[in-house]
Amino acid sequence: xxxxxxxxxxxxxxxxxxxxxxxxxxxxxxxxxxxxxxxxxxxxxxxxxxxxxxxxxxxxxxxxxxxxxxxxxxxxxxxxxxxxxxxxxxxxxxxxxxxxxxxxxxxxxxxxxxxxxxxxxxxxxxxxxxxxxxxxxxxxxxxxxxxxxxxxxxxxxxxxxxxxxxxxxxxxxxxxxxxxxxxxxxxxxxxxxxxxxxxxxxxxxxxxxxxxxxxxxxxxxxxxxxxxxxxxxxxxxxxxxxxxxxxxxxxxxxxxxxxxxxxxxxxxxxxxxxxxxxxxxxxxxxxxxxxxxxxxxxxxxxxxxxxxxxxxxxxxxxxxxxxxxxxxxxxxxxxxxxxxxxxxxxxxxxxxxxxxxxxxxxxxxxxxxxxxxxxxxxxxxxxxxxxxxxxxxxxxxxxxxxxxxxxxxxxxxxxxxxxxxxxxxxxxxx
Amino acid sequence: xxxxxxxxxxxxxxxxxxxxxxxxxxxxxxxxxxxxxxxxxxxxxxxxxxxxxxxxxxxxxxxxxxxxxxxxxxxxxxxxxxxxxxxxxxxxxxxxxxxxxxxxxxxxxxxxxxxxx
Numbered sequence: 001x002x003x004x005x006x007x008x009x010x011x012x013x014x015x016x017x018x019x020x021x022x023x024x025x026x027x028x029x030x031x032x033x034x035x036x037x038x039x040x041x042x043x044x045x046x047x048x049x050x051x052x053x054x055x056x057x058x059x060x061x062x063x064x065x066x067x068x069x070x071x072x073x074x075x076x077x078x079x080x081x082x083x084x085x086x087x088x089x090x091x092x093x094x095x096x097x098x099x100x101x102x103x104x105x106x107x108x109x110x111x112x113x114x115x116x117x118x119x120x121x122x123x124x125x126x127x128x129x130x131x132x133x134x135x136x137x138x139x140x141x142x143x144x145x146x147x148x149x150x151x152x153x154x155x156x157x158x159x160x161x162x163x164x165x166x167x168x169x170x171x172x173x174x175x176x177x178x179x180x181x182x183x184x185x186x187x188x189x190x191x192x193x194x195x196x197x198x199x200x201x202x203x204x205x206x207x208x209x210x211x212x213x214x215x216x217x218x219x220x221x222x223x224x225x226x227x228x229x230x231x232x233x234x235x236x237x238x239x240x241x242x243x244x245x246x247x248x249x250x251x252x253x254x255x256x257x258x259x260x261x262x263x264x265x266x267x268x269x270x271x272x273x274x275x276x277x278x279x280x281x282x283x284x285x286x287x288x289x290x291x292x293x294x295x296x297x298x299x300x301x302x303x304x305x306x307x308x309x310x311x312x313x314x315x316x317x318x319x320x321x322x323x324x325x326x327x328x329x330x331x332x333x334x335x336x337x338x339x340x341x342x343x344x345x346x347x348x349x350x351x352x353x354x355x356x357x358x359x360x361x362x363x364x365x366x367x368x369x370x371x372x373x374x375x376x377x378x379x380x381x382x383x384x385x386x387x388x389x390x391x392x393x394x395x396x397x398x399x400x401x402x403x404x405x406x407x408x409x410x411x412x413x414x415x416x417x418x419x420x421x422x423x424x425x426x427x428x429x430x
Numbered sequence: 431x432x433x434x435x436x437x438x439x440x441x442x443x444x445x446x447x448x449x450x451x452x453x454x455x456x457x458x459x460x461x462x463x464x465x466x467x468x469x470x471x472x473x474x475x476x477x478x479x480x481x482x483x484x485x486x487x488x489x490x491x492x493x494x495x496x497x498x499x500x501x502x503x504x505x506x507x508x509x510x511x512x513x514x515x516x517x518x519x520x521x522x523x524x525x526x527x528x529x530x531x532x533x534x535x536x537x538x539x540x541x542x543x544x545x546x547x
Contacts, residue, residue: 398547400547402488402489402492404485404488404489405488405489405492405493405496405546407477407478407481407496408478408489408492408493408495408496408497408546409492409496409546411474411475411477411478411496411499411500412495412496412499412539412542412543412546414474415471415474415499415500415503415539416499416539416543418467418470418471418503419503419535419539422463422464422467422507423532425463426460426463426464426528427528429459429460429463
């Protein structure tokens with residue numbers, strides 16, 4: 001099911017996204033079932049609350065052969081949680097191809113790597129825009145956990161306007177305990193971002209424990225460029241979370257609730273990926289004349305136009321679509337474009353959540369379109385377009401009796417009167 | 431030479447200006463009436479031109495039609511005066527001249543009024 005905005009097809013499938021999501025959790029071995037029991041319990045609990053079934057399977061001999069992701073052209077599962085860093089094949093395909101197909105179909109995935117992860121897992125993450133570093137554990141000598149020297153405390157969370165859609169305040173209150181392989185998200189990538197970065201003193205040590213001298217490592221896998229938990233929202237609104245730490249989700253680190261926020265952070269990120277929050281759908285980009293309320297095929301220059309749209313946000317708690325409030329995600333803008341935007345304005349919220357904007361058609365005629373292109377970090381992308389031709393004035397729609405032209409009218413009328421009087425004058429004088 | 435010229439024009443009984451003023455009242459009455467209307471359309475045109483210089487050319491077509499109405503009627507009056515002047519060699523009958531004048535003015539004002547907008 002694809003979470004896209006705008007047309008009726010998107011409308012129907014967006015409904016199914018919010019409803020029951022069937023999740024496949026693939027674990028490495030049965031040991032993982034025990035060491036990550038609280039995480040699995042959280043996924044099962046959320047699915048029970050918000051609808052959906054969770055299918056936990058164990059991948060054995062690097063295979064997971066009998067798992068089928070799509071049957072007869074229909075997807076069996078809506079989301080995927082991979083706790084199997086060493087898996088190489090899934091559902092008869094290589095893991096990277098299976099995950100790529102899955103995400104391209106609009107489904108969400110959580111990819112977890114480790115120090116011994118397979119090349120397929122690296123490739124799957126790279127397909128999503130997240131590049132793992134070589135297999136060395138991230139070290140941060142200044143932020144090591146007290147109880148275990150290999151675990152680092154990471155508190156460089158995603159912040160700013162985009163954070164509210166993904167992380168709650170409680171998740172960022174305490175550091176996250178983390179141990180694993182770091183990754184890098186290219187800063188020029190508009191779709192991928194980092195939910196948890198390394199601190200300025202984090203690095204990926206060489207075998208001897210020193211800072212690597214390779215330029216790639218220095219540029220990408222050091223300091224705040226190191227991404228510990230990366231999130232991607234694809235253009236079809238599929239969400240992927242990638243992290244290099246199985247330990248972050250383990251019971252051992254979940255248990256340390258007094259010093260860390262692992263459990264809350266994991267719950268926030270998983271809820272975001274599985275579509276329980278910050279999910280938007282939009283439909284009904286309509287336009288009409290402001291005064292008469294009539295929708296026409298063709299408008300005229302300098303007409304007052306009203307554009308309206310409905311944007312709704314899925315509320316997992318209430319299991320229905322509620323009108324979206326743009327306070328958290330930023331104002332939504334609409335543009336009137338013909339090759340370049342001629343107008344751009346913010347929507348105002350009506351009662352009952354309809355977004356309305358009043359614009360005046362510009363003094364240029366041509367074929368325009370109303371475009372809503374909303375890319376707010378953490379929320380679904382909205383892209384709607386509606387074509388609107390605008391015609392020039394008809395010959396009888398121009399201004400008449402312009403005040404500035406009264407002298408000219410007076411002169412013409414006086415000249416005509418003068419001619420008339422002259423006629424009499426010249427005929428009746430001798 | 432310049433002094434001589436000024437003296438010839440302005441001074442004395444035989445200067446050009448004084449001859450002009452004394453002889454003017456001798457020309458036929460009809461032509462004097464036409465001269466009056468010529469002056470009228472000229473000054474109306476001047477007023478409009480000053481107005482457009484001050485205010486700007488916003489309804490440009492209105493300015494054009496107003497100005498052209500003055501210029502055009504000036505031309506039509508002047509051509510009627512030419513045709514009615516007894517000293518000229520080409521002469522048509524007075525009625526013919528006047529009928530031409532009426533027709534041309536009719537067409538002219540029709541065009542001007544439509545262009546005014």
